[in-house]
Amino acid sequence: MADKRQRVRVQGSWAKPVPPQRGGVHKSGGNPGLHQPEVGNWGNRQQTFEFCLPAKPLRDVPAEKVIEQAGEYDISQGPTGVSRLRLFPGFLSQEEADWMFSKLYAELPWSQKTNFKHGQSYDEPRLTCWYGELPYTYSNSTLQANAQWHPLLLQLRTAIEKVAGQTFNSLLCNLYRDGKDSIAWHSDNEPSLGPQPTIASLSLGDTRCFSLRKQPGPDDGGNYTYVERLRIPLAHGTLLLMEGATQEDWQHQVAKEYHDRGPRINLTFRTIYPEPQPGRLGGQR
Numbered sequence: 001m002a003d004k005r006q007r008v009r010v011q012g013s014w015a016k017p018v019p020p021q022r023g024g025v026h027k028s029g030g031n032p033g034l035h036q037p038e039v040g041n042w043g044n045r046q047q048t049f050e051f052c053l054p055a056k057p058l059r060d061v062p063a064e065k066v067i068e069q070a071g072e073y074d075i076s077q078g079p080t081g082v083s084r085l086r087l088f089p090g091f092l093s094q095e096e097a098d099w100m101f102s103k104l105y106a107e108l109p110w111s112q113k114t115n116f117k118h119g120q121s122y123d124e125p126r127l128t129c130w131y132g133e134l135p136y137t138y139s140n141s142t143l144q145a146n147a148q149w150h151p152l153l154l155q156l157r158t159a160i161e162k163v164a165g166q167t168f169n170s171l172l173c174n175l176y177r178d179g180k181d182s183i184a185w186h187s188d189n190e191p192s193l194g195p196q197p198t199i200a201s202l203s204l205g206d207t208r209c210f211s212l213r214k215q216p217g218p219d220d221g222g223n224y225t226y227v228e229r230l231r232i233p234l235a236h237g238t239l240l241l242m243e244g245a246t247q248e249d250w251q252h253q254v255a256k257e258y259h260d261r262g263p264r265i266n267l268t269f270r271t272i273y274p275e276p277q278p279g280r281l282g283g284q285r
């Protein structure tokens with residue numbers, strides 16, 4: 001096939017030509033570390049820029065979209081089905097949310113979970129606790145079954161089940177102590193959650209940015225550069241439901257912040273099934 005790249009030459013006046021390289025703009029004389037101009041020759045030398053249009057068509061990086069308003073959002077549709085978010089800012093009133101935050105912050109059995117990756121252990125950058133009849137394994141470490149639900153969590157579960165239109169049998173609680181605490185890109189796609197799980201996520205405390213990015217297509221070789229991205233500021237008392245193919249087709253994270261943040265509690269209600277294959281260790285986050 002013929003090389004469709006176009007070449008554009010621009011003549012300058014103060015440096016040596018350089019041999020062309022692949023792609024991009026090449027120049028000489030501008031970087032003292034690479035091509036030192038000869039003393040006394042300023043203004044006499046020729047400079048050549050060579051611009052090669054890339055062989056592959058350029059792709060735009062899609063702009064990140066922000067979701068802030070209450071509503072139902074079909075964020076993608078593919079062979080796996082619809083990925084749907086439902087957002088309820090103000091699901092709890094300010095007073096309810098304030099009271100619940102203080103109680104849960106003080107009374108839940110927060111602890112440090114240690115995960116394993118490539119044989120190395122690392123502490124999660126947040127504290128957690130787990131409620132459910134079954135244990136929950138992810139990142140090669142297991143949260144043990146804990147059926148001693150805090151009464152407030154049972155009330156919240158009932159209220160959230162009404163909105164979600166389904167029941168939940170377990171709950172992962174995360175405590176982000178400050179802006180340095182975070183959760184890395186992952187999907188809630190452990191086998192124990194079954195296919196197309198609904199995750200109901202309630203936020204209390206300081207607002208943190210919940211980001212989603214689409215899984216890259218089969219031709220992208222795991223490269224997330226050009227994928228769609230969404231950002232949802234999750235404020236005190238906000239409920240977010242992730243439904244359908246969201247866990248299959250998207251990943252989510254709460255990144256560290258550059259600015260100070262106060263503590264934040266996130267409660268993610270889920271339904272857990274007995275592990276289909278004992279010994280499967282779940283996804284990484």
Ligand SMILES: O=C(O)CCC(=O)C(=O)O
Nearest residue numbers: 172174183210254266268
């Ligand atoms: O804190 C959040 O909003 C997200 C928590 C989360 O992604 C998880 O528990 O899997």
